[in-house]
Amino acid sequence: MKVVVVGAGYAGAFAANRVAKRVKGAEVTVVNERPEFVERIRLHQQVAGTAVAATPLTSMLRAGIVSRTGTVERIGDGAVILDDGESIGFDHLFLAVGSTVRPLPGTVPVGTWEGAVRARAALAALAAGSTVTVVGGGATGIETATEVAGARPDLRVRLVAAAVADCLSGRARQRVLAALDRLGVDVVEDGVAEAAVGAVRLRSGREVPSDLTLWAIVAGVPELAARSGLEVDAGGRVVVDEFLRSVSDPRIFAIGDCAAVPGARFGCQTAAPQAGAAVDALARLAEGRAPEPYALHYVARCVSLGGKDAVAQFTQRDDTLRDSHIKGRTAVLFKKIVYTGTKYGTRKAVGA
Template identity: 40%
Template sequence: MTEKTGPRTRVVVIGGGYAGVLAANHLRVDDSIDITLVNPRPSFVERIRLHQLVTGSDDAVVDYGTVLGEGIELAVDSATKIDVSARRVELASGGSIGFDYLIYAVGSTGAAPKVPGAVEFAYPISEYEHGEPLRAAVAAAAVDAPICVVGAGPTGLEMAAELAEEGRRVTLICGAVMGPYLSTRARRSAAKRMARLGVTVIDGPDANATEVLRDAVVLADGRRIVAAVTIWTAGFGVPDLAARSGLSTDTVGRLLTDETLTSVDDPRVVGAGDATAPSDLPLRMSCQAALPLGAQAANTVLNRIAGTPPKPLNQAFTGQCISLGRSAGLIQIAHLDDTVTPLYIGGRAAASIKEAVCKGTVSFLSREARKPGSYFWLKGGKRQQKLAAQTVSP
């Protein structure tokens, strides 16, 4: 930690998820910075464990005392507006917090479903607050009652497998393909696991939900899939705080930044995590992307305070980890630019790796809290080539 004398700098971090916590902890390398983390919940939520919250195999929360560094002020509140010109964050409680620099790390949430009946009759599972209502609904349903999971991305796959392993009768409505990110070989492995668990998988060109009823899901081809409980996992969105605050966003609502993660509107606003779109070319929404983005956002702020040029983002992916119940998983191996390879790991070995990743993510945050600046990440990923291709494309 660098000890300095002189005027102090106030940095507000909005969002206490993976990116926000890492950013706040990383800022502590400079002890002349006063750091406030604004988050609506008093505990850190492990979003990658929310499917376990539903079945009770994990509570999906960690005390902030474990992952947040000493001296960081935690404001349990919601930001309602960022007043960039006045350099203040307005809060739902009626108060406000001033800042010299702001890190925007509000994360992602489930996309608002546009399918008729989905809001009324389907249960989302993209936020911690969704967990208990869904858990109660599943518990209230008979053991052999049909449960329908809509969406076959990582969340859908994990939720379907978790429930099926508990003996529940599950139908997975995939849309065109199950696990669109996965390679053909990995997708086949996931399908075999679902078959062993007794999950009915519905995919293909007409396997899109067109309506959700109280007791069924209607597909594009007219089929009605009976469901005592319907779980909606299709798509992600982001909070609209940036747009409401007059900041430039992409079509999804992510904060538009340059390659240093600096807002295109104001050099004192820096983005991190799922709600950020660097050069209008956002990274895949994931904690794998969020942690390095949090560290790099903090570095950009530190550079600006020091009067040195911030560096462009530089990070890579390794793939995707999916749990398929407690006893099996799937690790899709990817190139550094996040394009998949044919390679994957399945079965119990993959389950062990996934659990190690979940624990390791919290460990990264905790270590950065104890020793600011210790976090390191994989770099590369051919981002400059992607940006060049984006520039020349018609």
């Protein structure tokens, strides 16, 4: 059985390793745009210069898995076609291209590896007293703003968003707002209409100084599925059945951010469980058994607040927020466990 995995983030790398463990005789090929495995949940640390968020992809894959660096132009009938014209055939394919960013011109995106590398270099070149504007009030924006403020207290850091920390609620959200204030981050509840060298213009019409503007909004998915003729939803995510198979082609499993699963959100808490469920479905089919449907199971929403603080608010299985949360050193330790556990689990394809 020839299995191709397109994309090697949390979902793709996990799926490739699990196929190699669970599906006897499978020949696994991973196609990824870069030769590194990127820990996306640590990109804010990459930006601030407090950690490196990439590892050689080959070190993350089990022996025997073929790794190809390249861009998939489209998925055809039983084959993927690369941008150089080469074709790789498959019996089954796991589409794991994740989500993407659509930055405003004049800003540097921090939700991709290439953008984070650019942002790190630009940030390192800023002189004391310079102003950094972070656009986005979700976890990516909060983590970027607080990590930069903690690592570079000589800079002025501003966070601009229509709403800040609305991914959390109650005391957990108040903890985030208090941390931003403690770190000296200027919170501006407005949107950005235009960015240029030295300034940004807000939607309200006000112009504020900005020596570096970082785009911290992750939205949308790559166009590969739509370009390949697979059925997608309004956001471009692959429409799947209860086993995470494309409704257009049951040979194709869509996993992670690019799969249109009701109630699912972008993040590693979605990626690995979906990858595991999809591979298990394939393994059961290969063994002549009926597959089991995928079910959402979330645990918490975690937000780092610089290197010495964090908050984690627990959720119901369906991601509904609960009142309980942890904070401070306990939450920092929890977040470190998430970092290391997610990477370890991806490499080992835990539970297989």
